[in-house]
Amino acid sequence: MTNPLTDPYLVLTKVYSGGKYLKQSLAETAVEPLNKARTVKICYGVLEKDGYLEHIVGANAKTKPKNSVKLVIKIALYMLEFMQKNDYMVVDYAVQLTKKLGKDGASGFVNAFLRSYEIPPLPQKTEERISVTASAPVWLVKKLRRSYKEDCEKILSAPSLGVCVRFERNAEEYLKKPHTATPFKDAYIFENFTRDGGFFTGDYTFQSIGSIAICNIVAGLSSQNGEISNKTLLDACAAPGGKSVLLSKSFKSVTACELHPHRVELINAYCSRMGAENVAAVQADSSVFNTEYADKFDAVLCDAPCSGAGVINENPDIKLFRKESDIKELTAIQLKILDNCCRYLKSGGILFYSTCSVLPEENDSVAHDFLQLHPEYALVKPQSPLGGIQTSYGLQFLPHLSMGAGFFITAFKKS
Secondary structure, eight states, X not given: OOOTTHHHHHHHHHHHTTOOOHHHHHXXXXXXXXXXXXXXXHHHHHHHTXXXXXXXXXXXXXXXXXXXXXXXXXXXXXXHHHSOOOHHHHHHHHHHHHHHTTOHHHHHXXXXXXXXXXXXXXXXXXXXXXXXXXXXXXXXXXXXXXXHGGGHHHHHHOOOOOEEEEESSOHHHHTTSOEEXXXXXXXXXXXXXXXXXXXXXXXXXXXXXXXXXXXXXXXXXXXXXXXXXXXXXXXXXXXXXXXXXXXXXXXXXXXXXXXXXXXXXXXXXXXHHHTOTTEEEEEOOTTSOOGGGTTOEEEEEEEOOOOOTTOTTTOTTHHHHOOTHHHHHXXXXXXXXXXHHGGGEEEEEEEEEEESOOOTTTTHHHHHHHHHHOTTEEEEOOOOTTOOEEOSSSEEOOTTTTTXXXXXXXXXXXX
């Protein structure tokens, strides 16, 4: 019988020690197909609960274990505490894996730790307690507490509801499975959904509910601004292409820009699979002015690079990699992209700014700074059937209120 800790260890080592994102690590690790679902569950679970598992290890280990040994312990702890697996089997598997890794000297420590550990009390200070229970860095907890007060913990602890699937056709067959309807046509959330041939023939695609909501707003406001089927859209930060493809159903044409060549290929592949023939994928830096685009587009969407603080429920590795010092650099990039792309709009056109962040520094503050630089633009505050909260400058989706989505969007109309 295959050791159930081995594949999660191989995947997570690339994350913890190699600095790779979990989805990338899963894609390039040859895990046992028969138990892939279990491996994926464990990998996501360990990252989601990393702060809590670290709290247990720190309170019970007299000396700090080496990273490889600590990872074995974290995987075992997750299986014991959150998967209700048999105690003795998990401990034995952990010991076997430790030995297999050439850490025979640590196998006794792993055995003793897992057989005797106790759950320590939570820290008394509120921010440190939330950091442990939500497994989020303290700096992020502090920022969200300042902005959202008692909702901070709800935002950080809101679970992913599952995988959001947007159908082009043949939805009836799949809707026999348990699902949750969304406010958007042909979009449903499934707790479990296995990709099959319908994915490759373009019957459906995977697209987050937040991304679909952004597209709904872009299409809706653009329609109010005149006949949308005759309009052109620039998607300034487009990879992997989900928004470009969905919006191509409304606009006459979509130009999808992306900085890196391999990500341009992702857009092309997405468009090909979904039959979006009116999307042109282009390699370009959206923070650098392109004279060919001046005053050319009816609408521009800047879904800017951001911290990802609104989607940590779906991408728990963000909590490991994102640093507080990143925010200042990101906001500078966001404003630079807006400042450049606003020059691509026709008179009367609409500039859309969105992020997958819940941090006001990346959202309202950037919108404020943009309007200070460009008084020729008027703020247009969007609404959505997905719900969320109205901020001073836009619409903030929050994970505990918006079906797991933590996105922000606002719009500016060129006079």
